[in-house]
Amino acid sequence: MRWHLVSPADTACLRLDDEALVFNPARWETHLLNAAAALVLDALVAGPGSVEEIVAAVAREVEVPDGFAGQVAELLGQLEALGLVAARA
Amino acid sequence: MRVAELGDAGIRARLAGPGLALDFGFVRARVRSDVRGLEAALGRVYAEFPVEEADGFFDVTAGLVRARGLRRFVRPQVDFFVDGELPFEPFPADTHLPLLEWGLNWCIAQRAHTHLLLHAGVVERRGVAVVLPALPGSGKSTLVAALCARGYRLLSDEFGVVRLDDAMLLPLLKPVALKDASIDVIRKFAPGSALGPVFPKTRKGDVAHLAPPAASTARRHEPAAPALVLFPQFGAGEPLALEPMAKSRAFAKVSANSFNYGPLGRRAFDALGRLVAGCDVYRLTYGDLDAAIGAIDGLVGGRAQRQ
Secondary structure (H helix, E strand, O other), rough: OOEEEEEOOEEEEEEEEEEEEEOOOOOOOEEEOOOHHHHHHHHHOOEOHHHHHHHHHHHHOOOOOHHHHHHHHHHHHHHHHHEEEEOOO | OEHHHHHHHHHHHHHHHEEEEEOEEEEEEEEEEEEOOOOHHHHHHHHEEOOOOOOOOOOEEEEEEOOOHHOOOOOEEEEEOOOOOOOOOOEHHHHHOOOOOHHHHHHHHHHOOEEEEEEEEEEEOOOOEEEEEEOOOOOOOHHHHHHOOOEEEEOOOOEEEEEOOOOOOEEOOOOEEEEHHHHHOOOOOOHOOOOOOOEEOOOEEEEEEOOOOOOHHHOOOOOOOOEEEEEEOOOOOOEEEEOOOHHHHHHHHHHHHOOOHHHHHHHHHHHHHHHHHEEEEEEEEOOOOHHHHHHHHHHHHHHHHHH
16 A cells, blocks of 8 residues: 555645644644654655655664654545545555 | 824724724724723823824724623613624623724634734844734744834734735734733833833733834834844743754744745745745744843844844
8 A cells, every 4th residue: 555645736734843833735734743743744745655665764764763664654644634635556 | 184183082982983094004003992991001001103094994893892782781781883884792881992902803814804914022123123922922022012112113012914925024014912911011111111001800801002112103104124033931930041043943933923824835835935045044942031032122223233
């Protein structure tokens, strides 16, 4: 399964300190993402990817803990509920 | 000619006729009224505003009218009107100026969607504009009034007007509304302050308005560059504390407290992002105005040297 931004051209992301604010153009909502979520979003801004590819992208930026793939999967589910990302088989 | 020079009779004639034109900077309003006593209050709190003709375009045409029927004589009441409508319940006639000010602010918050309207005070010194978001219990208006008494330029007490294209701050210059204990605090802090009449026991407690200083009034069309966002928090007896704050958290707080962030969508996101990214952000806890102003002076001086 590969994850992608729902509106890659219009989703606005602003990095402030180590967190991020993201504007969802479909719902006109703004969300504050913590550092981990911000890195996941950065990976998806670069292009669609599987959980493993996203974990690898984040690991290139920061040291990731054991079991991080599970956290990423859970986070992607939360971002999906917000309408920011979606998955394709 | 200044509004104060019209005298009560001159102001009354305008209010009863073509209207008293008030140029707040970002917004122009035309005020009409048949309520006795309002002319004297307006003459004090808008004393330094220039007298202008009441024809042409105005963003808001509104005013006060005496209630009809029995309420004209028994416990008299007044209504706020705008565009022929009476959007609020009537107020006691002896709270005319607070009702007019709240009504005008309501009109601005409802209509001025060409710009992002933050719920914040804004002052400026040495080219450094300071945004003071109005969170409950913050003591924002008291601090704004005290800063003005110490020479800061007042841009606004209630609305931080952000230009969407470049995130510059525009003045929306209206009197500073002080409530309850703040009135005496400012009287003691700055005995020469141009305070208007005290309106006791309004729906928001005792209210008095501080007239914008003449120098601020003269510069009410001059934008200012945002450089500091300070979240003030007053606490009686609290020692001074100035703590850096995460910009992301500041964005979240300020956007949630804005009058029109939601309807403006992406344009508001971009403008506020630009504003916050370019500012230093602090939480300021204080119990003493002089100490708070000393800390703010230090921050402003530091930013002014870096600019």
